[in-house]
Amino acid sequence: MFRTRSLFFAYNKHTSFHFPDIDLEAGENILVLGESGIGKTTYLHLMAGILKPKSGSAELMGKTYHELKSSQLDRFRGQYIGLIFQKPHFIHALSLEENLTLVQSLAHKKTDKNRIHQVLDDLGIIHHKSKKTYLLSQGEQQRAAIAMAVVNQPKLLLADEPTSSLDDKNCLKVANLLKEQAASTGAHLIIITHDQRLKSQFQNTIELQQLQKPVLN
């Protein structure tokens, strides 16, 4: 179960955000739509524990994780939260398979080659496992980034604009892949995007633009 309550964040006196509450039961996903500059990424970073809210809370598996110490929060994020960024990032010196091994070790998990191979196979990039990630195509990199996010079988899968640079065909493909992977690991999927094409793919949607506006003090 994942829930947020009255999340509020302020960068300075003039730019602060109140975010809507989210309640997700087992197997539920949600799409957060919003225009640029509305605080989508801030919302995602708050849910990921990358940013600490000024007030409010987020709870995953009964754990209000923003209350954790910095190093404990890092570990919690590594173990239970999977992140997919708009632009895929990898460790360039490592191969695709080694990147996934690193993600496992950062979460203090033992290297599980079977899990890595299973994820790569599911995403159709197993044959690239020994390649350096910069040698993969854009689509393959996108799938590799999904593999990184799901390899630790997180409980919360957060994706920041995962489809904005893709064509319609690939947009749909990626959305389905994310949903499949979330379902296979039992994770809640939250996609934050301005990409209206995804609206039809999700039952639960929050229109951030309608609900949230910067509060000027």
Next chain:
Amino acid sequence: MNIYKLSFRNMSSRPLSTLLSLILLVLGVGMISLLLQVSKHVEEQMENNIKGIDMVIGAKGSPLQLILSAVYHIDVPTGNIPLEAAEQIRNNRFVEKGIPLSYGDSYNGFRIVGTNHEYPELYGGKVALGKLWQEPFEVTIGITVAQNLSLKLGDTFAGSHGLVAGGISHKDQQYKVVGILNYSNSVLDRLILTATESVWEIHHHEEDNIASKKKQKNHHSHGNEQEHDEHNDHLANADAEIHNEDESHHNDKLEEEHHEKAHQADREITAMLINFRSPIGVIQVPRMVNANTNMQAAVPLYEIRRLFSLMGVGIEMLSSIAIIIMGVSGLSVFISLYNALKNRQYEMVLMRSYGASRWYLVWHVVLEGLMLTTLGFILGIAFSRVGLFAISKLVQANYHYSFSNWNWLAEEGWLLASSLSIGLLAAILPAIRAFNLNISKTLSHA
């Protein structure tokens, strides 16, 4: 995927900057280590060979040359001195021991030294095979000589004039190997020791040969005249002729005896190594020898200190250059890490997003610096040993000295500590940057 492997892979993923840092580190560490090793070996050899020698007397000339030739056998002698005059010094009340040395001949580049049994004793030389020489033309050889020239007991050879290979051979006077000394890490290892008499006899023999050749020449012309006289006065002077022959024979014998006595009085040695009974001797005797005799006295300790102070300038200069290179290598490591961090900030942020703590990133950056400097240190030490091997070969070829002990020096431990400190210092700033990396801000600007 552990952090060590990750750091190593990151390091090797930027080969050019890593290579530059490594080259600088290898040069810096290698040069310092090489200087330390060479200095240690030279000092060790100098000290080993100076033990028990308070003063050296020899012919006038450069005192350093006298020490280098008589103690270390790496220079030519300043000349010869009368044995009688040297004996007078040996009989001085301050003198405990005086070891005569006569040299000037060699065999295949290894010096033949005429001396007595006190000389090998001075360096603690022990006989490994056979015995010490007992008779003239018996030789006991150092282990390096035996190994280099493949000489064994019972082998014979002829020495040649001069101290380098290729001199005129004394073919008719053969030396016989009767003993081989154990390794002593001293000058003994590369000398051919024999009785002083061997050297005298060889040169006496040589002089006699020259004299007899002259005499034969004179006798031949004198014989012609005598034949002529005999032809003219044969019958009339038969008795007188018999008388003359007896007188001539008697004169030859007297001449030989006189010649022998003159030889005894003219006997020379090249140098004498002196050991004093008390330190007062070092103050008084050298001054006395230099002021009142035609010989010179040199104190090895003073001369070697002088030599070291001269060499020291060069060593210090090279050390300074090496230290500067190490400093530059530190700067290179810093630039390499700083640039890498700048280029890899998204990787750092990615690692934070997937569970890495701030301290993990710090250790990751520091580890890269330490790995680079440790690798540089290891390669630098290897470089220094290769250099030492090359220098050893060069010194061995020219002076028959070898650097046998290549052990780790305590100073090299400090060099390792310095290298690691450089790696640590170079990594501190990039590590602080990694620690303070703002994940959210960096991702927002990606």
